[in-house]
Every structure is written in C-alpha cells, then in structure tokens.
Amino acid sequence: MFALRRLIRFAVSMVVLITASFAMIHLIPGDPIRAALGMNAPLELVNQRRAELGLDDPIPMQLLAYVQQILGGDFGTSFMTREPVGQIIADRLPHTLALAGAATIFTLIVAVPLGMWAGIRTENGRNRGTELGFTSGTGALTVVPEFLYSIALIVVFSIALGWLPPAGRDGLDSYILPVLALSIGAIAMVARLARVETLRELGADYVRLARAKRLPVLRIYLRHVLPNTLTSTLTVGGLLLTGLIAGSVLVEFVFAWPGLGGRMVESITQKDYPVAQAIIFVYGAIVLVVNLIVDLLLSKLDPKSTIKET
Structure with missing residues (x-):
C-alpha cells in the first residue's frame, strides 16, 4: 500500500510538473518568434512561423x-538553433549529473566526519565555544546562495591567485571551483545533521555499555557510532543530489559549464520555449524520480517510517 500511494503521488506530481513547466514559460512576456527571427523580420514570415509551430492555437x-510530445519522447526543436531539443538534453545532461554527483560525494566525505567531530567535542554540553562556533558558522554558510560562492571563488582562485580555470570543463582542475561552489552550503547543512545524529548515538544504551566495558574510544566511534550515524545521514543523500542538481543552474551559468543549467538560462532569456520547457521538465522529473526511489528504499530499510505515515 505504501508503494502504491507513493506511485500515485508520483503520477500526480508529474502531471503538476508538466502543467507548471508549460505555464511558466508561456507567462514570460514577449514574442519568442520575433526574438528568434529578429526585430526586422517581415510580419508575414513571423506569422507563418507562428502558425507552423502551433503558437496561434x-x-x-x-x-x-506538449503532453503528446513528452509522452512520445519528442521535445521539439529549438526556436533559435533549430536543433532537436532531445539532442541538446542528451549532450548536456551528463555534464550536469557529473558535476552534481561529484559535489554530492565531496559533501558527504567532508560533512560526515566534520559533524561527528563536532558531536564528539560537544557531548554532554562540553566545549560551549566549539558548539557556538560550529552552529553559527554552519548556519551562516547555509544561507549564502551558490552563485555568490561561485563569484567569490573565481575572484580569489582564478583572478587573484591564478591557480584554477575560471570557466569551462577541461580537465579535473576545472571541477574544483564549481564543486566547491555547490558543496559549501550543502556541507554545512549535512554536518549539522551529522552532529545531531552523533549526539543521539552517543547517548544510546549500546554506547554506554561499550564504555562500561572500557572498549577503546576509537573503536567505539568507528565501529559503533559511525555506522549508525552514516545510516541516518545517508538517507538524505538522494535528496542532497536532487538539491545540488537544482542548485547547479546558476553555478553552471557562472562557470560556463556545458550542462543544462547554462542552457536553461539562455533559453529563458531568448524565449526559446521548447528548450526551456524541456529542461525545466527534466530537472523536475529527476527530483521526483530520485525522491520516489529514496522513499521506496527507506520503506524497505526502515518499515517503521511507513507505519508512521499510515
């Protein structure tokens, strides 16, 4: 029943997504055909093109x-470049997924140990200064938009120091700044969660028993606390990935990354309806599919979560 409810919710969400992606683009003022053909294009040509594309309907x-196109796997043709939109997505989506995937892995590698360290240091109210610095610092980092991190990193590491390329995708070093820009806020958020989970595990009966047996401290942390903290923290891994994919739009634009984000910004400013609609739909569909997979996996790993919902 839980899986059925999730599938029904997924289907409803997809209907809402399709409608919203269609409506959002059509609410943008201006004539996309005039933008594509130029302000000096003859009116007859503009009207002919509008009729060909069905924009007079x-x-x-x-x-x-639009729905029939999506169901048929055909996203149409770009108004500006006449490229098949499906080919644009096929060319650019792997770059977006690579960037978001690298940012997700980097976030978890840094955030989980950082959160555990903070939890261990502040157990039982100890080290109030560490607790205040950690909560204040991570709280501040989570509210800064990714594009501001992008600009700051380019100014420091590309312009001032000249260490890293400011744009493009050419070699592993070109990943460093975009991944950092995407990851800083996510690291702060996940580290806060990992600290809370660590504190909860440290107060559990099995940890008190292990300490009563005088087991080595490092063994308690690595063999007992870490796996349980990871189990709780990694449940947000899928949601983190979708958040980073969505957050990559402006980061890709700033770094001229050859993914979907920069192309979506261009298509919206150029009123290229088919491209913008398709990319918005793809972003939304990825979020919905990943959330569905996470929900179904959690229902298997933690059946109590499904009972709570019912």
Whole structure:
C-alpha cells in the first residue's frame, strides 16, 4: 500500500510538473518568434512561423500537443538553433549529473566526519565555544546562495591567485571551483545533521555499555557510532543530489559549464520555449524520480517510517 500511494503521488506530481513547466514559460512576456527571427523580420514570415509551430492555437491545444510530445519522447526543436531539443538534453545532461554527483560525494566525505567531530567535542554540553562556533558558522554558510560562492571563488582562485580555470570543463582542475561552489552550503547543512545524529548515538544504551566495558574510544566511534550515524545521514543523500542538481543552474551559468543549467538560462532569456520547457521538465522529473526511489528504499530499510505515515 505504501508503494502504491507513493506511485500515485508520483503520477500526480508529474502531471503538476508538466502543467507548471508549460505555464511558466508561456507567462514570460514577449514574442519568442520575433526574438528568434529578429526585430526586422517581415510580419508575414513571423506569422507563418507562428502558425507552423502551433503558437496561434488556443493554450489548451498547445498544452495537449506538449503532453503528446513528452509522452512520445519528442521535445521539439529549438526556436533559435533549430536543433532537436532531445539532442541538446542528451549532450548536456551528463555534464550536469557529473558535476552534481561529484559535489554530492565531496559533501558527504567532508560533512560526515566534520559533524561527528563536532558531536564528539560537544557531548554532554562540553566545549560551549566549539558548539557556538560550529552552529553559527554552519548556519551562516547555509544561507549564502551558490552563485555568490561561485563569484567569490573565481575572484580569489582564478583572478587573484591564478591557480584554477575560471570557466569551462577541461580537465579535473576545472571541477574544483564549481564543486566547491555547490558543496559549501550543502556541507554545512549535512554536518549539522551529522552532529545531531552523533549526539543521539552517543547517548544510546549500546554506547554506554561499550564504555562500561572500557572498549577503546576509537573503536567505539568507528565501529559503533559511525555506522549508525552514516545510516541516518545517508538517507538524505538522494535528496542532497536532487538539491545540488537544482542548485547547479546558476553555478553552471557562472562557470560556463556545458550542462543544462547554462542552457536553461539562455533559453529563458531568448524565449526559446521548447528548450526551456524541456529542461525545466527534466530537472523536475529527476527530483521526483530520485525522491520516489529514496522513499521506496527507506520503506524497505526502515518499515517503521511507513507505519508512521499510515
């Protein structure tokens, strides 16, 4: 029943996503055909192109045609470049997933040990200064937008120091700044969660028993506390990935990364409806699919979570 409810919710969410991606683009003021053909294009040519693309049809008919395209796996053709939109997505999506995947792995590698360290240092109210510095610092880092991190990193490491390339995707060093820009806020958020989970595990009966047996401290932390902290923290891994994919839009634009984000910004400013609609749909679909997978996996790993919902 839980899986069925999740699948029904997923189907409803997909309907909402399709409608929203269609409506958002059509709410942008301006004429996409005039933008594609130029301000000096003859009116006859503009009207002919609008009729060919179905933009003179009523909005419900355009929505129906859009749904039929998606169900058929055909996202149409770019107004600006005449490229098949499906090919644009196929070329650029792997770069977006590579960037978001690298940021997710880096975030977990840094955030989990950092959060555990903070939890161990502040157990039982000890080291108030560490607790205040950790909570204040991570709290401040989570509220800064990724594009501001992007600009700051370019100014420092590319312009001032000249250590790393400011844009493009050419070699492993080109990943460093975009991954950092995406990861800083995520590391702060996950580290706060890892600290809370560590404190909870440190207060558990099995840890008190291990300490009563005078087991080595490092063994208690690595063999007992870490696995349980990881289990709780990694449940947000899928959600973290979707958040980083969504957050990569402006980061890709700033770093001229050849992913979907920069192309989406361009397509919106150019009123390239098919490209913008398709990319918005792909971003939303990835989020919904990953969330569905995470929910189903958690229902297997932790059946209590499904009982709570019912």
